Amino acid sequence: LEDPTNAIDGPWRAADGSALRRSAVRHSAIPALASALGVDPVPALARTAALCAADDDALSEWTRGLLAVSCEAASLAGEGSLALVVSEVSGAPRAVRARALREVASRAGIRLLSGVHVDALDDLIVAWRGQGPIPLPGGRATRVGRGTQARILFEARSPEPTRDGG
Template identity: 40%
Template sequence: MVACSGGPDSLALAVATAFVTSRLGRRAALVTVDHGLQTGSAERAAAVADWAASVGFDPVEAVPVTVAGRPGGPEAAARQARYQALSDAARRHRASAILLGHTRDDQAETVLLALARGAGPRGLAGMPARRDLAGVQLLRPLLDVTRAQTRDACAASGLTPWQDPHNTDPSYARARVRADVLPALVTALGAGVLDNLARTARLLAADTAALDDLAAAALATPPPPSDGAAVDRPLLRDGGGLSVVALAGLPGAVRSRVLHAWARELGAPPGALSHRHVDALDALVTAWRGQGATALPGGVRVGRRGGRLLPVG
């Protein structure tokens, strides 16, 4: 299932998908999301759906969503509404994956925005080529393709893509990066800077995945043996909490991921859980001075009791 706004990137992806699937004997679906944020958005979504049906996509859907009232700024709210609509559509039509048209240029912008807000390796890893979205595979097959190439693909196919005015609206940080920051970097450092930013994201994504695997393995440590047999190292999970000694023995990059994952297990909402919360949990391990419990999002509180980190009332 292709997610297509009618812009050059997703339209080029749709053209390529139609070309490939028709030759493989596979069916391809297409969904376009109407955010209702601009005049004529419903008509534009309908036009994208009509075009998709005309070139062989089946099924085709134009899905309206409500953005207002969702948490976060306008970009975050629209993104949340869009991904919810996409995952619902994929499950409705039993699609094997959702294809998104993000390009190398989008990846470079994402890395710069993450750097500007002080994100860690996970943020600097940018957009993953593949991830799970509520049980549906989300794929970005164009991350090595430039935005200019998608425009050329549309022109070669005789298509006129829609130009989203939000992409040039300076009130949006990404639009400012696109219009001012990236061109300035290319002027100062050469065109290769975009490839280098995207390559940095790939390298950090691989490192982050390895650290995530180590953290998951640590959290999967079995409980102590019931027969009282000795173990050769402190077990991480201990009586409903986490052993401080075992946590202290982990490399910092692994420990922070363990604490982040454990906080989510306790009910802290992932979107509200920040590095400051994880740092406060880490301080209960590495900078213990008898301080009180750490408050996490979702009303979760964690304290240190008897050599363990435990949820407390």
């Protein structure tokens, strides 16, 4: 099967007019790697991709299990707010905590978190020192409570009204 998007000089182009990145990698980067290494890198890349996919599946499953016992509706905050139970997530590996933090934020309507945001959220769990609310794109997160009652509260910000009142 011939896919025209695979051709480096084909009709399909990126928005800036350059070759599609996948095509450019296939036709330029991989041959350059093969030349530099003296072996075909594709089998090793395929094995690495399969290992990464298996790791991703395992981390996703672990995160789902963790969220099943640690994520709850935050009845004291606004509608749609969620809380993450600190004592349930503090012992999880960083990779799982980071996924859990991103997922709870997303469920609460807070998206587009950067690595800096996730680091600050993780500090509310593993490096608590009384820091205040963490401003996030579209909301905020705050640590509330103490000991086993400690929670990370995720609150989405209401959209700003437009000038026409809508």
